[in-house]
Amino acid sequence: MKEKAKERIYGQPKYYYKLLPWMCDKMVTTNPGTVVQLRYLSDEHFQQLFVAHAVSIQGFALGCRLVIAIDSSHMSGPYRGVLFSATAYDANDSMFPLAFGIMSSENYEDWSWFLQNLKKVVAEKEVVIISDRHPALLRSVPEVFGLENHAYYYRHLKENFSTFVSKQITKGNKGKENALQFLDSIAYAKLEHDYNISMYELRKYNDALATWVEDNSPEHWAMSKFPKQRWDKMTTNLAESFNVWLRHERHQSICNFLMEHMAKLGSMLVKHKEQSNNWKGSLGPQIEENVLQNIVKGEVYPVTPFMNGIFRVCIAVILSIGHNVADFVNECYKFPMQDLIYAGFFSSIETHDMPIVDDHGVVRSITGQVFLSLKPSHAKRPPGRPRKKRIEFQFQDK
Template sequence: MDLENSIYGYLHEGGEIVPKEDKQIQYKGGQQKGMYIGQRMSYSEFVSKACERLDINSNGYTFHYTLEFDPSALQQFDDDEDMHMMLSHSYDYARIYVLKRTRRVEVEGGIVNVQNDYCHNSMEETHNSVASCQANNESNLGLSQGFMSRCAETEVMPHDLMDGCPWRITANSVGTTKILKVNIFIVQMLSVQANLQCGEERCSCHRASNKGNPSVFAPSNLQRLQESRLVDINPGTIAEYSRQDGHFWQLFIAHSFSIQGFLMGCRPVIAIDSTHLSGPYRGSLFSATAYDADDGMFPIAFGVVSSENYEDWLWFLQKLKGILQDKEVVIISDRHQAILRSVSQLFGVENHAYCYRHVKENFSSYVTKHSMKGKKCKMDALLLLDNVAYARLDDDYVVAMEKLKTYNSDLAKWVEENSPQHWAMSKFAKK
C-alpha cells in the first residue's frame, strides 16, 4: 500500500447516527475500524476490504460518507465513480458509515392520514401546510409511534391520496435514526417532463432530416417550453430567443440569481467571450462573466448564436445591457472587430478594456515574426511589456516606454499603435 497516495478511512457500523444542534452528526454505539484507502482503489476492492475489516457480509449493507464542508449530509456511493468522488473531496481522512439496506413497502393504513394532510388544491395551501408542519411536526404529520418504528427500517413509496388529487408523498428514514424525512411532489411535473421528452424526440427527427443544414436548430415549440420552464422555476430569469426562416437562431439566458448577484455584490466589470460549437449545427456560445469581491468568476449570462458576427454580438449585448438596470460597467474582451463595434455602440468606447492576455499574445507573435529570435530575448521583451501594462502612474508608464524603446524601437511603436489606452492601467479612462 502506497501510504503517500492514500487516505485514512474511519469505518462506522452497527451503531446509531444522532444529529446534533450544530448541523453535525454523532455516531453512537456499534464498532469502529480503520483502514487505508488508496487513490486508485476500486469500489469493489474497497467493499471487500471494508467488510473484511468489519466482519460483515456486503450484501445486506450500503456505504455512505460525509464531506468535510457539510458533515451533516450522508453521501451514498455504489460504484467506481462515486468512489472517485469521495477520494477527490476527502483530504487526509474520510468518515464512512456502513448502514443496513432498507426494504420497500407501499403506503397503507395509518399512513393515509399523513397523506391526506398534504392533499391540497393549490401551491399556496401546500406551502401553508408545510409551514405549519415545521411549527408542529408531530401533530400535523399524525405519525403514531408504531408508524415511526415501522419506518425506521423501511422506505415508504408514493401512493395515490384521492381521486383527482395531483399531489403525492414519499417518506423514508434517515440512516438508522428515528428521524423521518417526508417528501411531497406534484404529478403535473411529470407531464412537463414528458412533454420535454416528446419534444426532444421530435427534435431528433428534425435533426436527422436537416443534418446537412448547419443553420437549423431545435424546433421553436420545444424552445418555448424550455424557456417557460426556466422562468417558472426561477422567477426573474430572462430567457429569450429569436428565429430566422422559421428556425431557432439566437438564444439568451440570464438566471435571476445571477442578475441579482451581479447587481448586489459584484464589481462593475464584465468579461465577454465566445467559443465555437461542434456538432451538426455549429454556431457559437457567448458568455458574460463578472468578478465578485474575492476575485472569483461569477457567471451572468450566456447565449447561443449562429456565428461571431456583428449582428449576433449586438443582439447578445443588447440583451445583456437590458438586465443591468442602467448600471455603468466596463466590458473586457478580445479585439474581435464585431465586438469592438458593438461594445462601443452600446457601452461607449471609453468603457471597453482589451484583455491583456490576448494583447500579450499578439505582441509575442509580433516579436517572433519581426523583431528578434531566441527565448531569452522574447522573455525580456514580454517583461518590458508587462511593465508598460501594469504601470499605475503616468510617470511610471513613461519610464517603462522609454526602457522598451531603448530595447527595441519597433516594439515601442507597436505598443503605441495598438491602443494602450484600452489595456495599460495608467492610460485607461475608467480607473
C-alpha cells in the same frame, strides 16, 4: 455507433430545437425575473437565444463589481452553434455567471444583439466590458457600452506582440524575452510615471516595438492608461473558467444544455454560499491570499475607489501604526457583499409536464395541446469528426 447512442439519449438531431420555446417559457415561469430572449426566422429556424437568470441578475446588482468578462466558444453537435458568455466576479474573485447566449453564428450582428440584451440586464449601471479584440467586439462593445468602457484582455495582445517581436528581433530567445518583459512592465504599471519610464526603456531597446505599443490602443489594456475602474483584471481566466465549467454540456442538445446549465448554476450558488459561511475572517480565501502576498512584497494595495482611480496605501505604513491591513480593503471584497451576491433563490425546471415530439415532429402535451416548435439553424456542422483538442495560448497567465 456513437451518433446512434446520442440519438437514443437526446432524440433525433432534427428535433433538438422543437422543445426550445416551451423550455424558454418554463425558465421564466420557474424563476420570475429571469430574462429570456428567443429569436427565430420566419421559416421557424432557430437564430439567437439570450438567457440571464433572475438569481444572477439580482446577485450582480447587489454585490458584484461593475466589470464583466465576455467570451465565446463553439458548441458541438450536428448543427453549428456558438456559446456567448458574460461573467462577473463575486467578493472572493470567483466566477459569477451573469448571462449567456446561444447563437447560430458569431458575427457583429450576433454580438450586438447579445450586448444590447446584456445592457438591459445591468440596467443603469455603467460597467466595464473586458474582451478579446475580435473585430465584431471592437465594433459592438463601444456602440453599446461606450468606447471608454471597453478593456482588452492583455494575454491576447501579448500574443500579437510576441509575433511582431519575432519579425523585428534577431537576438534569439533572449531578445524576445527582454521585449516581453518590457511589455509586462508597461501593461502592469499602476502609475503614469511608471508607464512612461517603461515606454522610454522599450523605445531605447527597439523603437519599432514602442511604436507598435502606441499603435495598439494601450488606453484599453495598460493599467495606468485605462480611464475607468477595471479592478486590476487583465487576463482571460474568468471567461475561460466559464467555458471549462460547461465543457461537457456544450456537447449536448440545446434543451439538455439549458437544463444542465441550470443544475450546475444551482450547485455553484449553493457551494459558494456554504463556502462563504466558513470564511475565517471578513475576507474570502482568495482575497486573503492576495493581501498576504502584497504584505510579503511590501507593495501598495488597492483599497477605496475614488473617482476614476484608486487610493493606494503603503502596507508598511498600515502595519507600522498597528492596524489590520484587511480593514483597509474595499468593502466589495468582504463577507457582507458576498452574502448579498448569494442571497437569491433558484429552482430547476420541473419536467413532469414536458410535452413530447410525436412521429410527425409536432410538439404536444399529454392532453393534446400543440406548442410552437422550432427547427435547427440553417448552419450545419461540416462532415467529419470535430476537433476537440483545445489550442493553448503561449501566455496562459498573462
